[in-house]
Amino acid sequence: MNKRLNVRKTHKMFINGKFVRSESERTYNWNSKQIKTSINICQASRKDFRDAIISAKNAFPSWKSKTAYNRAQIIYRCAEIIEGRSPQLIEELALQGISQSKAVTEVKQTIDTLVYFAGWADKYNQIFSTVNPVSSPYFSFSVLEPTGIIVIIPSEKSGLLGILGGIIPTIIGGNTCVTLMPQDYPLCAASLAESLHSSDVPPGVVNIITGFQSELLEHFATHMEVNGLIYFGENIDTITAIEQNASQNLKRVSICHDKDWMYNDSLHPYSILRTQETKTTWHPIGY
Amino acid sequence: MILSNTKIDAIGIKERVARLQSRSIKATSKQQALNLALSMIDLTTLEGRDSPNKVRQLCYKATHLHENFPDLPNVAAICVYAPLVKTARHALQGSNVKVASVATAFPSGMSDIDSKLDEVKRAAEDGANEIDMVISRGRFLSGDYNYVADEIQKIKEVCGSAHLKVILETGELVTLDNVRIASELAIQSGADFIKTSTGKVQPAATPEVTLVMMQAIRDHYIKSGKLVGLKPAGGISKSKQAIQYLVMLRETLGQSWLNPKLFRFGASSLANDILMQIVKQNTGIYQSTDYFSLD
Amino acid sequence: MNSLNLQTDWQYDPAPQSTDHINLKESYDLFINGAFVPAKNNNHRNTINPSNEKIIAKVADAGPDDVNLAVSAARKAYETSWSKISHSERGKYLFRIARIIQERSRELAVIESMDGGKPIRESRDIDVPLAAAHFFYYAGWADKLKYAFPGRETQPLGVAGQIIPWNFPLLMAAWKIAPALATGNTIVLKPAETTPLTAMLLAEIIREADLPDGVVNIITGDGSTGSSLVEHPDVDKIAFTGSTAVGKEIMKKLAGKNKPYTLELGGKAANIIFADAAIDQAIEGIVNSIFFNQGHVCCAGSRLFVEESISDEIIFKLRERMETLIVGDPLDKNTDIGAINSKEQLKRIQEYVKIGQDEGGELYQSKCKLPNTGYWHAPTLFCNVSQSHRIVQEEIFGPVLAIQTFRTVDEVIEKANNTPYGLSGGVWTDKGAKIFKVTQNIRAGVIWANTFNKFDPSAPFGGYKESGMGREGGIQGLLPYLKLNPC
Missing domain, CATH: 3.40.605.10 (Aldehyde Dehydrogenase; Chain A, domain 1)
Known part of the structure; x- marks a missing residue:
């Protein structure tokens, strides 16, 4: 009996709604601990990052202007798609050394996190906005608006939930983002991107x-088009470097920990606030 | 008639007024302001019970404001109902105090145009130097601006040499936007003065409507170079208020308007309050109304 | 356009605030x-x-x-x-x-x-x-x-x-x-x-x-x-x-x-005046936005954008209005514009005014008399400037206004946001829908619509x-x- 030769997946990056290789044409060799395959993963250059930022910048005005209801629909759709692709994601997680049962749990939690935050899209502004009872004849109100272009450096410990745990609260609030996959857990990138792509998340x-984080970190933190940066991790040198560089254009830096993406602790709207600005508007009342 | 469609923000006007009213007028500048205000008064009596005697008493008052201060200016005018113009004219002979007559079915304006024209003609023939007409507010509020403008133009024609003051009765126009539109209508229809109120409707003159009217006058001047006068009337009884109006006048319209030819106060009790202040300024002693003649 | 004569015979006397009750230590x-x-x-x-x-x-x-x-x-x-x-x-x-x-x-x-x-x-x-x-x-x-x-x-x-x-x-x-x-x-x-x-x-x-x-x-x-x-x-x-x-x-x-x-x-806020604004209140708003506290205000509306069809009128009226601003003794109750906070700040403002002139900006200053001692700066406008001018880009922190004109809503929103700052902004129009469109699209933390420089403890303040x-x-x-x- 002829054994069928399986078709391997090419692991591409996802920039501006397109699946691309690094412009530098570099890859790094990722070795599975489970099977004796090695996989070529794109090694993004600073130019790839630049392109990603340009695409995030271009996408920002229309994404922020979408109705909250619309953003909720898109994120919920994303949950639906990932539900359908669960086996693939479980397989990819397992390939990266996660036990089958843990992988199943992580995928389920990821889907539930998506559903949870989809529900927040049209609510967080109701919780955190205010009508300000000013002592003058003015109507004054404060609402949240997205910070803008956000770079996310997810936890090195997770290949899926940790990544979406950074992305979802960010984009549900109208921001656009560039995310770097963990160097050791890069395999879900393409599947994740395919899921986003088919859920109508705009390019x-x-x-x-x-x-490599080490190669890109400085550019993440210095790029003047970036408005905010979320780092999941404990490395003090990394944090210091990020904050020092971020001061060049006063990026909002959020330093996050495991509890900020792990399922049990992350289900709250405060993670949305990381990438929100308060805008206060005043108008006279009278005729 | 081309209206400018200028918008008014009421809160902005209130804040501007509050800012102007915070000006502190002291010492010589206060003396000057009091004298100026006195010279701008249209000493007014507009009661159903007015009689020739009452008017004669008022005219005497107008020309003898205070025995101890012979250098005081006269008030600008006496303002009476049309049937009393002759009496006033006669009583004021030899003085430079003008006679103003309210007309056009004052204060409501509820009459036909022919009666209004007759009334104005008669007042002018009787010697009124100034005619204070009212606009038809009902027509204005129903949007019939042409009617209102037409009426003013017709009245203007029969005024002859008398100056025409057009009373907008801002208390019935409700919004500052309406005050602005009515001001432009009156100015473009030939008003020599625009005047806030009859004094028979509350609120009468307020600093807010007066400021809006000043701005309309200023905008007309900027475009055409023509100077239109302004008369806030009703509710201005204290010298402090009068000074605040003068501050507003000074900083909105400036030098050309700071005289009785282009600015008047329509008031009955303001003159006495100013006199009290003038005596106080000169003597340093706070005054009592018992020492100032009520006429 | 006919100018008013705002230099009146009737002047205000000094009205100094009494300082009797002030006990300053050495x-x-x-x-x-x-x-x-x-x-x-x-x-x-x-x-x-x-x-x-x-x-x-x-x-x-x-x-x-x-x-x-x-x-x-x-x-x-x-x-x-x-x-x-x-x-x-x-x-x-x-x-x-x-x-x-x-x-x-x-x-x-x-x-x-x-x-x-x-x-x-x-x-x-x-x-x-x-x-x-x-x-x-x-x-x-x-x-x-x-x-x-x-x-x-x-x-x-x-x-x-x-x-x-x-x-x-x-x-x-x-x-x-x-x-x-x-x-x-x-x-x-x-x-x-x-x-x-x-x-x-x-x-x-x-x-x-x-x-x-x-x-x-x-x-x-x-x-x-x-x-x-x-x-x-x-x-x-x-x-x-x-x-x-x-x-x-x-x-x-x-x-x-x-x-x-x-x-x-800091900030370099855009104050936007549309042709359908309440013009006279907008003039007051401009004055308040840039001359409040000598312009030493981080949220000052230091970039004025005027819709082209009304720019002549606005600039004319603004200049007239500036002549009634009283510059002088901070303790006089009638003073509108006081002293510049320090010698250093005055120098900085003067340098920027020079830069503005060197860059070809059209300067206008009110004709007020400045006291001989102390640090003073006359209210100042610059016309004919653009986004590329330094006085348009950099925070001056003084009574200096840079005026530009615009034609469309999209154009002015783009220019308003064309700055590294994002503290405040002003919008003047009588049209409600336009207010919301513009206020939503200005990337700044405080937006004043048909007003400027309003503060209240209950109203959050801060920048993008x-x-x-x-x-x-x-x-x-x-x-x-x-x-x-x-x-």
Whole structure:
């Protein structure tokens, strides 16, 4: 009996709604601990990052202007798609050394997190906005608006939930983002991107790149088009470097920990606030 | 008639007024303001019970404001109902105090145009130097601006040499936008003065409507170079208020308007309050109304 | 267009605010642990009245040792008293402070105007009442924090280091101190070098209110004192209001320190006048947006955008209006524009005006007479400038307005956002739908529609982009002083 030769997946990055290789044409060799395959993962260059930022910047005005209801629909759709693709994601997680049962749980939790935050899209502004009872004849109100272009450096410990745990609260609030996959857990990038792509997440809203944090970190933190940066981790040197560089254009830096993406602790709207600005508007009342 | 469609923000006007009213007028500048205000008064009596005697008493008052201060200016005019114009004219002979007559079915304006024209003609023939007409507010509020303008133009024609003051009765126009539109209508229809109120409707003159009217006058001047006068009337009884109006006048319209030819106060009790202030300024002693003649 | 004659025969006489009741000391010490103490190194600097260059008082200059003392006093107070007393008692202290500010308002207003040069009308009607209102507002929050953030328990951060600017000395002290105390933190506050006096009065008021020792410490000094405070390891939070350049330095210094910070920084706000605006009120709004407090306002509307069809009228009327602005003695009740805060600031403004002229901007200044001594600058406009001009891009922090025209809504939104700053903005139109379209699309933290420069303790204030991070005022202003824990 002829054994069928399986078709391997090419692991591409996701920039501006397109599946691309690094412009540098570099890859790094990722070795599975489970099977004796090695996989070539794109090694993003600073130019890839730049392109991703351009696409995030271009996507921002229309994504932020979408109705909250619309954003909720898209994120919920994303949950539906991932539900359908669960086996593939479980397989990819397992390939990266996660036990089958843990992988199943992580995928389920990821889907539930998507559903949870889809529900927040049209509510967080109701919780955190205010009508300000000013002592003058003015109507004054404060609402949340997205910070803008956000770079996300997810936890090194998770290949799926940790990544979406950073992305979802960010984009549900109208921001667009560029996310770097963890160097050791890059395999879900393409499947994740495919899921986003087929859920009508507009091109550029989420950009996913793979590569080395050490190479890209400085550019993440210095790029003047970036308005905010979320880092999941404990490395004090990394944090210091990020904050120092971020001061060049006063990026909002959020330093996050495991509890900020792990399922049990992450289900709250405060993670949305990381990438929100308060805008206060005044208008006279009278005739 | 081309209206400018200028918008008014009521809160902005209120804040501007509050800012202007915070000006602190002291010492010489206060003396000057009091004298100026006195010279701008249209000493007014507009009661159903007015009689020739009452008017004669008022005219005497107008020309003898205070025995101890012979250098005081006269008030600008006496303002009476049309049937009393002759009496006033006669009583004021030899003085430079003008006679103003309210007309056009004052204060409501509820009469036909022919009666209004007759009334104005008669007042002018009787010697009124100034005619204070009212606009038809009902027509204005129903949007019939042409009617209102037409009426003013016709009245203007029969005024002859008398100056025409057009009373907008801002208390019935409700919004500052309406005050602005009515001001432009009156100005473009030939008003020599625009005047806030009859004094028979509350609120009468307010600093807010007066400021809006000043701005309309200023905009007309900027475009055409023509100077239109302004008369806030009703509710201005204290010298402090009068000074605040003058501050507003000074900083909105400036030098050309700071005289009785282009600015008047329609008031009955303001003159006495100003006199009290003038005596106080000169003597340093706070005054009592018992020492100031009520006429 | 016919000009009005606004030079009238009738002039206002001087109306100086009485200063009889003002008791200024010759010298002011540091306020540490509930007592007034001299600086360890005994250093002083003079604080002068910018309207006549006369020395008002000597003020202690805190060095690193004094910063240490102040921080440890704040730490001790945090641990021993302030975190122990009930939240409602905490609130009552703030109410007390608010009341005493009201009671001593005239004194505060006069000294504010003497020390900083701002017109007494502004310190009396705006700075001081708003400072009292701020304490009143946050006093009420002290025992209601559990209702502020749903699903979260609040926890104070500890010792807050606060650094404030010279443009609204007392008001900025109130903006900093009130929310920090209401949320249970203790404080080391550093006032600005050129305007320390009302903060020292506030120290007296805090003592008069019997606040426990060390809960609020106020140390005067210059940038180096501020720097020591920022870098002090036992400070748990930094709140800074000042320039964007210094804000960036602070952020850099705090990198990796796991120390929360809030920054209220510079701005270059667009003030947009559409043709369908209430023109005369817009003129007032422009005047208020750029000449309020001599233009020493981070949220000043220093970039004016006028729709082309009305630009001649607006500029004509604005110039006329400028002639009625009274520039002079800050203590005169009729003064609209007071003295420039310092010699350095005046020099900076003058340099920018020169740059504007060299760049080809069309200069217009009101014909007001400036006093001979002191630091003064006439209200100034620049026409014929564009986004590429330096005076359009850079914050001048003075009474200098750069005017550009525009044609379409999209164009003006794009230009309004074409700046690294994002603190405030102004929109003037009578059309409601347009207001919302424009206010939603300006990337700035405070937007005034058909008004400008309005403030209230209940209305959060703060910037987007390089104008800073964090909010002051409102329920939002509590957050920078709290840790939120799941409950």
